[in-house]
Amino acid sequence: xxxxxxxxxxxxxxxxxxxxxxxxxxxxxxxxxxxxxxxxxxxxxxxxxxxxxxxxxxxxxxxxxxxxxxxxxxxxxxxxxxxxxxxxxxxxxxxxxxxxxxxxxxxxxxxxxxxxxxxxxxxxxxxxxxxxxxxxxxxxxxxxxxxxxxxxxxxxxxxxxxxxxxxxxxxxxxxxxxxxxxxxxxxxxxxxxxxxxxxxxxxxxxxxxxxxxxxxxxxxxxxxxxxxxxxxxxxxxxxxxxxxxxxxxxxxxxxxxxxxxxxxxxxxxxxxxxxxxxxxxxxxxxxxxxxxxxxxxxxxxxxxxxxxxxxxxxxxxxxxxxxxxxxxxxxxxxxxxxxxxxxxxxxxxxxxxxxxxxxxxxxxxxxxxxxxxxxxxxxxxxxxxxxxxxxxxxxxxxxxxxxxxxxxxxxxxxx
Amino acid sequence: xxxxxxxxxxxxxxxxxxxxxxxxxxxxxxxxxxxxxxxxxxxxxxxxxxxxxxxxxxxxxxxxxxxxxxxxxxxxxxxxxxxxxxxxxxxxxxxxxxxxxxxxxxxxxxxxxxxxxxxxxxxxxxxxxxxxxxxxxxxxxxxxxxxxxxxxxxxxxxxxxxxxxxxxxxxxxxxxxxxxxxxxxxxxxxxxxxxxxxxxxxxxxxxxxxxxxxxxxxxxxxxxxxxxxxxxxxxxxxxxxxxxxxxxxxxxxxxxxxxxxxxxxxxxxxxxxxxxxxxxxxxxxxxxxxxxxxxxxxxxxxxxxxxxxxxxxxxxxxxxxxxxxxxxxxxxxxxxxxxxxxxxxxxxxxxxxxxxxxxxxxxxxxxxxxxxxxxxxxxxxxxxxxxxxxxxxxxxxxxxxxxxxxxxxxxxxxxxxxxxxxxxxxxxxxxxxxxxxxxxxxxxxxxxxxxxxxxxxxxxxxxxxxxxxxxxxxxxxxxxxxxxxxxxxxxxxxx
Numbered sequence: 001x002x003x004x005x006x007x008x009x010x011x012x013x014x015x016x017x018x019x020x021x022x023x024x025x026x027x028x029x030x031x032x033x034x035x036x037x038x039x040x041x042x043x044x045x046x047x048x049x050x051x052x053x054x055x056x057x058x059x060x061x062x063x064x065x066x067x068x069x070x071x072x073x074x075x076x077x078x079x080x081x082x083x084x085x086x087x088x089x090x091x092x093x094x095x096x097x098x099x100x101x102x103x104x105x106x107x108x109x110x111x112x113x114x115x116x117x118x119x120x121x122x123x124x125x126x127x128x129x130x131x132x133x134x135x136x137x138x139x140x141x142x143x144x145x146x147x148x149x150x151x152x153x154x155x156x157x158x159x160x161x162x163x164x165x166x167x168x169x170x171x172x173x174x175x176x177x178x179x180x181x182x183x184x185x186x187x188x189x190x191x192x193x194x195x196x197x198x199x200x201x202x203x204x205x206x207x208x209x210x211x212x213x214x215x216x217x218x219x220x221x222x223x224x225x226x227x228x229x230x231x232x233x234x235x236x237x238x239x240x241x242x243x244x245x246x247x248x249x250x251x252x253x254x255x256x257x258x259x260x261x262x263x264x265x266x267x268x269x270x271x272x273x274x275x276x277x278x279x280x281x282x283x284x285x286x287x288x289x290x291x292x293x294x295x296x297x298x299x300x301x302x303x304x305x306x307x308x309x310x311x312x313x314x315x316x317x318x319x320x321x322x323x324x325x326x327x328x329x330x331x332x333x334x335x336x337x338x339x340x341x342x343x344x345x346x347x348x349x350x351x352x353x354x355x356x357x358x359x360x361x362x363x364x365x366x367x368x369x370x371x372x373x374x375x376x377x378x379x380x381x382x383x384x385x386x387x388x389x390x391x392x393x394x395x396x397x398x399x400x401x402x403x404x405x406x407x408x409x410x411x412x413x414x415x
Numbered sequence: 416x417x418x419x420x421x422x423x424x425x426x427x428x429x430x431x432x433x434x435x436x437x438x439x440x441x442x443x444x445x446x447x448x449x450x451x452x453x454x455x456x457x458x459x460x461x462x463x464x465x466x467x468x469x470x471x472x473x474x475x476x477x478x479x480x481x482x483x484x485x486x487x488x489x490x491x492x493x494x495x496x497x498x499x500x501x502x503x504x505x506x507x508x509x510x511x512x513x514x515x516x517x518x519x520x521x522x523x524x525x526x527x528x529x530x531x532x533x534x535x536x537x538x539x540x541x542x543x544x545x546x547x548x549x550x551x552x553x554x555x556x557x558x559x560x561x562x563x564x565x566x567x568x569x570x571x572x573x574x575x576x577x578x579x580x581x582x583x584x585x586x587x588x589x590x591x592x593x594x595x596x597x598x599x600x601x602x603x604x605x606x607x608x609x610x611x612x613x614x615x616x617x618x619x620x621x622x623x624x625x626x627x628x629x630x631x632x633x634x635x636x637x638x639x640x641x642x643x644x645x646x647x648x649x650x651x652x653x654x655x656x657x658x659x660x661x662x663x664x665x666x667x668x669x670x671x672x673x674x675x676x677x678x679x680x681x682x683x684x685x686x687x688x689x690x691x692x693x694x695x696x697x698x699x700x701x702x703x704x705x706x707x708x709x710x711x712x713x714x715x716x717x718x719x720x721x722x723x724x725x726x727x728x729x730x731x732x733x734x735x736x737x738x739x740x741x742x743x744x745x746x747x748x749x750x751x752x753x754x755x756x757x758x759x760x761x762x763x764x765x766x767x768x769x770x771x772x773x774x775x776x777x778x779x780x781x782x783x784x785x786x787x788x789x790x791x792x793x794x795x796x797x798x799x800x801x802x803x804x805x806x807x808x809x810x811x812x813x814x815x816x817x818x819x820x821x822x823x824x825x826x827x828x829x830x831x832x833x834x835x836x837x838x839x840x841x842x843x844x845x846x847x848x849x850x851x852x853x854x855x856x857x858x859x860x861x862x863x864x865x866x867x868x869x870x871x872x873x874x875x876x877x878x879x880x881x882x883x884x885x886x887x888x889x890x891x892x893x894x895x896x897x898x899x900x901x902x903x904x905x906x907x908x909x910x
Contacts, residue, residue, distance in 0.1 A: 005775075029815060033779030037772055037810040040877065042747040042863045043740060044583065044769060047787035047794060048870045049814020051780035053822070056793050101815060145818025145871075301791045304823070358821040358836070406837075410853045 004031065022095035026102040054104045056302045060293035061111055061348065067276050067286035071174035072119040076282055079117065079126050084110040086127040090134040094143065105144035105151075105354075109134060112348060113152040115283025116341060116388070117159075119172040125163055129155040149395045150355045153388055160388070171279035189268045189278050190340045190384040193219075193331050196243050196267060202327040203228075207235045217241035219267075221323070221332045223248035230256045237263070245335060246270045273338045284344040294347030303351035306363040307370075311346040312337055314371025322375065329379040342374060345387035355395045359405040366401060370394050423661045425828045426649035427790055427864055429583040433805035434708040434768075438590040439715040445518055449492050449722035450758040452504050452511045453478045456551050458485035458563075463512060469496045473522035473720075474698040476546065477512055486551030486563045491700035491720040492516035504757060505743075505750055511758075514722075528696030532606055540610055540693055541568070547692030548699040548761065552685030554655055555674035558611070565674050565902035571614040572677035574607060575662050576686055580621045581652040583746045583808070584707030586764050588620055589627055590716055591683045591703060600683065601634035603690035607681075608640060614679070616641040617662045621648045650747070651862040655680045657830055668900055669857050670893030675900040684764070699761050706732055708746075709808055710739040710768025719759065726755040729766060740810055742767040747863045772811025779813065790824055790868040817871040825865035825875055831858045835865040835875040842882035847889050856882055857893040 008031070011017055011024050030051070038045060068076045091106040113130050133155020138147040160167045173186050187195065200217035201207075203225040207218055218240060220226045226249050229235055237259045243266075244250040250266040253259050272278050276286030284290070297303040315336050322330035336342065350356060350370055357366050370390045377386025454460040461478040465471060471490040479487040490496075494516040502511045525546055527539055535543075541559040544550050550563035558564040558571055578588030592600055604616060618635075620628050622645025632643035646652050646661060659667045659678055668675045684703060691697040703718050711732050719728045725741065733739065741752040744765050752766070759766065776782070784794035788806040796806055825835035838856050841847075856879060865875040886892070 030778075030780070032775040032777060034812055034815055035773050035775045036812040036815070038812055040751075040874070041745075041749060042867050042876070043742055043749070043751065043810050044746045044808055045812060045866065045872070046789050046791075046868050046870070047784060047813050048789045048791045048868075049780060049872065050817045050820070050870050051814060052793055053791070053820075053870045055781060101817075103817060105820075143818065145820050300793050301824070302793065302822075353821045353823065358823055358826070358834075406854075410855075412853075 022102050050104050054107050056300050057108050060297045063289035063293055064283045067289050068282045071276055072172055079114045082123045082126045083114040083130045087130040087134045090131050094139045103144040109151045113155050116156050116281045119282045125159055129159040132158045150349055150352050153392050156388055157392055173279055174277050186279050188280050192267050194384050197328050206232045207240055219243045220249045221245040223252040226252040243267050284341045287338050287343045290343045290347055307350045307356055307367040308346040310364045310367025311350055311370045314368045315374055318375040340385045341387040345391055350391050357398050357402045359402055362401045362405045366394050423657050423830050424832050425830045427828050428649050431800045431805050432583050432808050434714050434808055436705040436707045436714045436716055438587050441717050443717050443719040443728055445492055445516055446723040446727040448515055450511050450513050451488055451722040452509045452760055454509050455760040456762045457554050458551055459483040461485045463499050465496050467496055473700055475523055481561055484562050484565055486548045489548055489698040489700055490514050491722050493519045524696030530694050532693045543693045544689055549688035549692045553681050555672055555679045568611050570677050570901045571611045571679055573663055574614045574616045574679045575658050576681050577619045577653055577658055578683045579619055579646045579648050579652045581648045581650040584765055584767050586705045588683055597630055597634055599690045600686055603686040606689055606693050618643045619646045619662050622646055651830055654860055656860045668896040674902055677901055702761055704763055705765040707765055708767040708769045710734055710737055721761045722758040724756045725752055725759055738771040739768045740771050770809040772809035812872055814872050819871055824868040828864045828868050831860055839875050839878045842878045847885045851882055851886055
């Protein structure tokens with residue numbers, strides 16, 4: 001250990017390396033911590049620092065990374081490494097030019113960014129995305145602490161727009177480790193729901209088969225809906241393709257005598273969604289570890305519960321009400337909560353303290369607005385996923401929300 | 416009568432720190448030399464009433480000024496004045512009297528003291544309290560007819576006596592109230608009540624010391640003017656600003672003193688000093704000082720003569736091989752004692768020795784940290800904190816300064832509901848205007864808790880202090896409270 005110590009000390013002295021001081025300093029700080037002491041009251045300070053704060057986010061993400069590797073193969077590791085290297089290079093260059101320390105915020109961006117990409121994403125696209133995100137999402141605003149947008153989301157948004165073909169259709173089936181992307185890609189649960197719901201009826205109370213409707217199909221989102229329909233003596237299921245959301249509806253339908261099994265398809269089960277056996281972005285599929293990681297962060301006081309709770313709660317309530325009246329457009333609530341990037345976004349991206357409001361009321365406002373936008377984008381636009389857009393849009397409103405809350409909080413007392 | 420607790424927002428519990436002083440009291444030897452500053456605590460500097468080469472006795476008044484707001488100071492040893500001159504004391508240039516001691520223990524008692532204090536007139540008691548120097552306690556003093564506080568005795572509505580021990584290290588209330596001292600404390604409180612007949616008394620103690628609360632309320636049982644309550648020892652519960660709102664539910668006059676609304680805040684030692692003065696005629700020549708922090712061989716309390724050099728008090732108690740920093744009274748707000756020949760005056764309650772943490776630690780930020788304290792729950796100390804596994808106490812910064820990430824820790828701990836990071840951002844960008852007033856910058860009580868918890872290692876407390884100073888330069892002083900204040904005229908007369 002002393003060898004490394006003396007090597008670092010010598011590196012500081014080498015005249016040619018003065019320019020690389022941020023790199024040496026960062027290595028030094030990570031390896032050995034600081035020897036700085038307080039110089040005025042308070043003479044004793046808390047042990048937490050930004051490095052530990054940030055490393056706890058990484059710690060909370062590690063189970064999601066492990067699940068990702070389990071479901072999508074070791075290519076995930078390669079993508080994460082590319083992300084760290086390309087983004088790290090940007091961070092180092094800006095630190096050298098700006099002559100400041102390397103800030104730790106990048107450790108999170110470099111990990112979150114790959115986790116919101118499809119597993120089939122080419123490595124060069126990963127590099128472009130992370131470079132763009134770090135540069136235009138963070139460094140252009142003055143670095144960590146001053147950025148308005150979540151840099152990982154800026155990167156993701158950029159490649160979604162720049163490479164739509166790569167980003168919208170290529171979803172790898174879990175456990176399918178082959179890299180022949182054309183053969184293996186499938187739609188995500190949200191995509192499946194949207195296309196199925198658009199193609200036929202959703203939760204009809206009566207199913208009628210007419211000769212002229214050759215490809216008639218219906219979608220049931222709950223066991224109750226199946227029961228209601230099957231109890232109706234006028235329902236005729238011959239030749240009708242039936243899709244079910246979740247095991248409950250599927251089993252109910254399978255039990256029914258008038259429904260033939262060959263016509264019955266289960267879109268997905270909630271259990272698979274929770275565990276991660278459904279296609280999606282690398283880190284977002286295994287919801288159970290994301291929930292655990294998110295709760296861990298809240299317990300450690302690294303993230304605040306207000307945004308995730310208000311975000312998820314809003315999506316749930318809106319979907320509950322919306323699905324009753326517009327089942328064709330708005331997916332059922334539990335499905336919405338567990339599908340797509342919502343859980344990951346709510347737990348790890350909307351909670352970023354820098355780009356979300358710092359006032360309590362602002363946090364609720366941010367979470368509720370994100371929830372409303374997510375449901376709207378998912379239901380009524382061409383995009384199947386709305387989490388990324390809603391968080392980025394609300395990032396832009398963060399300073400305004402805080403200003404309004406402060407205005408109310410500190411308004412002059414009425415005289 | 417045991418009263419109910421009221422809570423204040425924020426705050427932080429400093430639990431299980433290494434070096435908490437035990438309930439053990441030893442007596443320091445009589446020092447060879449004492450230095451008595453003529454300004455101790457809140458009052459004005461008093462005039463010396465002795466000259467060089469005068470012989471003085473312990474307890475003899477050596478400095479007194481009845482005109483300005485002050486209390487007399489005394490020689491704490493028997494001996495001879497060797498020098499009267501200016502010293503640099505806690506950042507102020509103060510006149511101090513240096514006395515060479517002859518080594519004897521005795522002290523001269525004040526005239527007119529009586530164990531049957533009930534027979535004394537109020538004027539006689541006031542005189543004893545004033546002449547003993549006990550009236551110079553706290554930030555407000557004890558009002559007497561001798562200008563010892565900014566308000567007069569009639570104006571006092573409430574007296575708060577506190578021993579909540581919310582600091583990381585504080586003198587143990589249990590030790591101060593041990594044995595006979597409990598009844599002395601009760602008597603002292605009754606004496607104060609006789610002096611301040613219109614005042615209601617509240618005694619706030621550490622809510623975790625249940626037996627102490629029972630004992631104290633038992634000793635003062637049949638007095639309806641006095642209530643005893645437990646307060647959670649959450650820093651900064653011992654601050655005047657916090658006590659006034661937590662105990663009395665009254666609004667503190669920001670930028671002023673508790674005395675301005677007729678509240679006097681005293682600690683336990685002040686009440687004991689009143690008892691000593693009136694019953695035994697003993698002036699404030701001794702203080703019980705906690706020797707806290709990991710730098711001492713044994714953490715205990717020491718009773719030392721006022722004006723003893725710090726070096727003399729800690730002599731032989733300090734670990735030799737460690738690089739130490741000595742602090743006065745508090746780890747969070749106290750001054751570092753760079754010159755150990757400086758005296759410990761009658762406002763000194765603790766000498767804290769913390770280890771200079773200037774050594775590097777391998778992979779410090781990923782260590783589990785069973786002994787590292789943190790407001791966040793990111794260290795194992797959360798699970799392990801106990802009297803056996805104490806938390807480390809050293810001066811290492813534990814990280815590099817970084818930009819603010821709005822983690823909101825400072826907002827959560829602020830005892831007066833400010834947003835320290837918001838104030839910091841404004842002061843840092845030189846935005847010194849009404850906005851800072853609007854965000855309540857003058858409400859800050861400078862407890863430094865925000866700086867303590869900041870993961871970005873920003874010295875928020877210092878920034879806010881600087882912000883206040885800059886605001887005053889800009890001509891935007893602290894606005895006057897809307898309610899009437901007491902004692903302001905006297906204040907201006909004194910100037």
